[in-house]
């Protein structure tokens with residue numbers, strides 16, 4: 001049975017049993033620190049994009065309707081440095097909770113996937129593949145001054161290079 005838990009400051013540690021089949025709602029940077037090490041077989045993250053949309057109103061090419069891009073606080077960072085620090089802290093803590101032969105999937109758009117890939121390599125993750133999600137129904141071309149943004153990239157990686165040899169492909 002799935003249990004939904006709202007993380008509380010007073011809660012210091014989650015046991016493996018509390019984590020299994022649970023959804024824990026909270027700040028990932030804080031919640032992950034309360035998890036035991038090496039407990040997950042697979043991790044999937046879809047982190048903030050840091051889209052940096054222009055402050056002025058964006059109107060679509062030809063039809064001129066207003067673009068409603070992601071404008072939430074969780075996607076706001078003061079600089080690439082702040083964004084990189086967030087991603088680094090997140091991936092650092094994730095690495096700790098991954099089992100030695102666990103894999104990780106990270107999805108992002110061109111706005112951030114290249115930075116994320118570099119940070120992963122710097123942290124010692126070993127990238128196995130990049131997988132391109134080709135969207136069959138992408139957001140239409142907004143301004144008509146570039147190409148339609150119709151893909152996202154997934155990085156599939158292991159914790160470290162040595163361990164990728166332990167993964168057997170049948």
Ligand SMILES: C[S@@+](CC[C@H](N)C(=O)[O-])C[C@H]1O[C@@H](n2cnc3c(N)ncnc32)[C@H](O)[C@@H]1O
Pocket residue numbers: 026027028029046047048049074
């Ligand atoms: C790119 S969106 C992913 C959306 C998700 N895949 C979905 O389909 O709903 C990034 C998500 O990360 C969440 N988020 C941002 N910062 C977070 C943090 N520190 N801890 C936990 N979640 C966070 C945001 O609330 C947002 O839902």
